[in-house]
Amino acid sequence: MPDPTSSPTLTVDSAAPNPAPNPAPNEASNETLGRFNFLAVIGRIILAFFQQVGRLSMFTASAVSHCVRPPFFPRQLLGQMVEIGYYSLPVVGLTTIFSGMVLALQSYTGFARFSAEGAVATVVVISITRELGPVLAGLMVAGRVGAAMAAEVGTMRVTEQIDALTTLSTNPMKYLVVPRLVAACLMLPCLVLVGDVIGVYGGYLIGVNKLDFNAASYIQNTWDYLETLDVVSGLVKAAVFGFLIALMGCYMGYNSRGGAQGVGVSVRNAVVSASILILISNYMITELFFAQ
């Protein structure tokens, strides 16, 4: 550290001569660059984007191919299933129950204007099973599990633990990535199924206790208009979301650079990219299932 009393003069001194010595070449290069700078920036961004897409595709292909090739690590898989499935239950349960409750309240307000209050139960169950259950659970799990994966794998990368795995003749893709991918694909549908039930129950609570529906007819309405496809499409979404969450968590963690800051960046990127991919793929799967 420089002496605090001398630092003001230092900064003035060092700042002043910088632009002074050779203004001419600087200006000239700026001018020629200026014309191309804009294009160069766009080019660089696009190249970086495709580089990332390429890397991610290679990573995905490698991860998926390792899923079907032994050796497998059942102990790791079980651990991840407990971590992703069991420990996410409270988060998913809370999210869906309040979503179901608010959905009942809001749709009641809307339908009352058309005297169609009877549709509340149907709207709640269809919205929860088709959309809100998988999407909200996916986003919550992306924050909870995706971030944890990126942080854990990223820390293992920057502390050379992934290199250590390789030197111990253990493929890190098989040991770290595959169990997380498979566990997330299996557990997310389970979570969403539980979340569906809890969300519908949330709607039921509000419907019966606050909006004075008859309990039996609320349940009747719920069942009558629910189709298998509603639930199945939600579960397919959940599996895809699980895959995306684990993939982004592992990919970002696996490619972490630098120390704590690098891991922080990976965690942020994992959560943001997983969330965005969930919303995009949600639209595409919906289109696939329900577009007429």
Add this chain to the structure above:
Amino acid sequence: MSASPPKIALSGVKKRFGRKVVLDGIDLEVAPRESVVIIGGSGTGKSVTLKCVLGLLKPDAGSIKVDGEEVVGLGDRARERINTKFGMLFQSAALFDSLTVWENVAFGLIQGHKMARRKAREKAIEKLAQVGLGADVADLSPSELSGGMQKRVGLARAIADDPEIIFFDEPTTGLDPIMADVINDLIVKCVKEVGATALSITHDIASARKIGDRIAMLYHGKLIWVGPAATVLDSGNPYVDQFVHGRADGPIQMELRG
């Protein structure tokens, strides 16, 4: 060297990152049961050399042979097979913090050699004893250990499956001088007991002289000096002289910007 074929042979190994040439043609042979130490300043490519041999990085050119078998460009399976010959002590120990100490030591035995967990635990405790740690640390988590103890556990893990070749990446960095010497002694003892070939990298001259039979100096991507460990202090090479005596003035200029 001797008539027996070299355990590890590097010839013309080159590696660059972008425009920066890190390794510019490395030639080095390590005989069976010999211990070679590569010394050199920070950023001269010591770690890169090691990572190339381990297969963590792929050299741009040149050949690396282990037991006469070319290992550059091997597939996953073949690489795993080659890596079973290796043990490695990382600079930061790189212990798996999600596992206990004994599971760390036994990792290669359980995953690589498919040993039963109970038997692997016994072997792990035996190896921990070999590096001077009691059975009471076996069930601790690595984060509960001091730096010196973590290095010992790392060493125990490196020698757990009696590897033919052990790599040491800066084994004494970050340790106090006494602990560093203890680790050096342990390395010499363990390498002898296991009967392994050793390749180490360090910038600690005391450590290099203690654990190495031969020392090689890496500078600007080339090995500029290779000789017996005993002669490193009076090698007659101005670069080596400057490095081993730690002088700021001399032919080596510190690159502050890479």
